[in-house]
Amino acid sequence: MWKLIAGVFLFLISYGIGWLMCGRLSYEFNMLSGISADLKTMHSAVKYERKSLLELTTMLADRGELTEFWHEMSIRLEADCGVMAAWGFASKLLKGLNEKDMDTIDAFFMNFGKGGAETELGRFELVLESIGESQGKLKAEYSDRIKLIKTLSVLSGIAFALLIL
Amino acid sequence: MYGLKRAENGTAEYIMRVIPHRLCEIIDRYMQMPGLEEIRFRVNRPAQLQFQNKDVILSQYGAITPDEIIAMLHAVCMNSVYAVQNELRMGFVTLPGGIRIGLSGKPIMFSNEIKNLTSIQSFNIRIPHEIKGCAEPFVNTFIDKDLPASSIIASRPGVGKTTFLRDLARCFSNGIGTPRAYKTALADERNELSGSVDAVPMLDVGMRTDVMSLIPKSIAMPMLIRSMSPELMITDELMTEADFNAVSDAVGRGISVIASIHSGDLTAIRNMKWIKAMDERGSRIKLFMLTRAFDRIGLIDEEGSIICGSL
Structure with a gap:
């Protein structure tokens, strides 16, 4: 009886570890999707409404994907601390992104609002394209890796359980 | 004064x-x-x-x-x-x-x-100088048969035309010193009359005033006529042929227009082609020169008589 319970327990632990690893992997993907969706909303609001950065961050803090990040940005901007400083504080909330994507987004925000509408819209398109590419790569890797991790976690769980039994 | x-x-x-x-x-x-x-x-x-x-x-x-x-x-x-x-x-x-x-x-x-x-x-x-009440003593001058009279206010730069026009809009819109309140529209090309932010006037232009700012007067005025049916249109600094045409057109449609112009000579304004054309059409526009001495302002009409006191 105890062996059966221990076997089931080991199986669950192994499955849980696999589930956590999948979660970590999907976090980066979800974060990129969130940024991409919010940047698309920003792009439209700049293109058709010419909303200022403060208006954009306030809007996204209310109904964006990464509400916590935009809320932090809007608070800092409202306190007149400048885009670079606001980004410096808020970017700490964008965890889990790889270095290349982080650098792209960092460069985008560090220079945001300094140019005319055409320049800004062009920069939006560039950053969205770059994020889109990363998303595509991650998606291809993500589905394969998740399948592998899930299969391995289930198989290793069964193996541990069998060893105990 | x-x-x-x-x-x-x-x-x-x-x-x-x-x-x-x-x-x-x-x-x-x-x-x-x-x-x-x-x-x-x-x-x-x-x-x-x-x-x-x-x-x-x-x-x-x-x-x-x-x-x-x-x-x-x-x-x-x-x-x-x-x-x-x-x-x-x-x-x-x-x-x-x-x-x-x-x-x-x-x-x-x-x-x-x-x-x-x-x-x-x-x-x-x-620094915005919203001087509420500065136009109140002059409002009567701009009324003809219970309606606002189309007028041009001229002066050199810095005398206070914009401040005066803004207060005039407030007076006509709120019915201060007028037989009644009038539906007023501001064609505020440089956003100086209303100081609008996100299309909301930051300065007091009156309760019944609709504002169209930051677009050329020649576009704003016909739009306001079509959409807001004003009785009085107020606009600042007529400069171009298109501005003059927009004013003539509005007056021709029966809307009173009060506008300002940079000039130090009323006779030169009266001799302008578009003013002459309006005179010939029978829509005579009143002309006034706005003057200022220290913190006091006065209006001088075409005959040289000083309205509301003496300088």
Whole structure:
């Protein structure tokens, strides 16, 4: 009886570890999707409404994907601390992104609002394209890796359980 | 004649957010003094405070650096140059409180049109002077058979045409000194009359006043006529042929127009082609010269008689 319970327990632990690893992997993907969706909303609001950065961050803090990040940005901007400083504080909330994507987004925000509408819209398109590419790569890797991790976690769980039994 | 009383509208806070921090204290002190009209900043030169009859150069505080000018631009644009690009092209940005900031720099021309203003070199912060009541003693002059009379108010720059027109809009719109209140529209091309931010007037232009700002008068006036059916249209600084045509057209449609023009000679205005054409059509426009001596203003009509007191 105890062996059966221990076997089931080991199986669950192994499955849980696999589930956590999948979660970590999907976090980066979800974060990129969130940024991409919010940047698309920003792009439209700049293109058709010419909303200022403060208006954009306030809007996204209310109904964006990464509400916590935009809320932090809007608070800092409202306190007149400048885009670079606001980004410096808020970017700490964008965890889990790889270095290349982080650098792209960092460069985008560090220079945001300094140019005319055409320049800004062009920069939006560039950053969205770059994020889109990363998303595509991650998606291809993500589905394969998740399948592998899930299969391995289930198989290793069964193996541990069998060893105990 | 009427003594001007400066309205308190708490503009200092907005101005302090824009100017270099190291100058905040001294400029705040000068802002407590009466008569401050403009604060000017130029790259590599000290800040200048323009009062009604004198100016003060803050040379002991050193020159304004290019970095400070860039920081000012970002503060003025709220870190979003693209959002005020339309205003930048016209050379000014309006802040909350109706504070108008004039800029000069390097205009980028494309097909005879200014596309953008870059390399900003100078800022001119114009302190808004909303002087409520300054037009009240003159309102009767602008009424003919219980309706607003189409009129042109001329003067040299800096006399107070905009302030006067704004108060006139408030009087007609609220029915102050008029037989009744009138539906009033402001074609506010430079956003100086209403000081609108996000299309909301920051200055008191009256309860029944609709505003169309930051687009040419020749576009705003027909739009306002179609959409808001005003009884009175007020607009500032007629300059171009298109402006004159828009006024003639509005008057021809039975709408009273009160407008201002930069000029020091009423006879020259009367002899302008479009005014003559209107006279021939039977729509005679009244002409007035706005004058100011210290803090008092007066209106002089075409016969040279002074309305509402003597200078």
